[in-house]
Amino acid sequence: MKTTLNIDDTVMAQLKREAVRQGRTMSDLVETALRNLFRAQKAKVDLPPLPVFHGGELLVDVDNRDALYRAMEED
Numbered sequence: 001m002k003t004t005l006n007i008d009d010t011v012m013a014q015l016k017r018e019a020v021r022q023g024r025t026m027s028d029l030v031e032t033a034l035r036n037l038f039r040a041q042k043a044k045v046d047l048p049p050l051p052v053f054h055g056g057e058l059l060v061d062v063d064n065r066d067a068l069y070r071a072m073e074e075d
Helices: 009-022 026-045 065-074
Strands: none
Touching: 009 026
């Protein structure tokens, strides 16, 4: 499909140089870059949610150093 895009002059110059360097067309490079962008975005969306753990109530107030030491010595 043919389309018209407005691309910054410096980006276009880089694209032309890279196409020559790789021996590929500018269209091929742009299409490949867009496919990689869309693939990367899809991969981010498909991540499963992180697990949630319910550890119950605290056995000791961690702000109370003496109580924390006593609880550690009991084991």
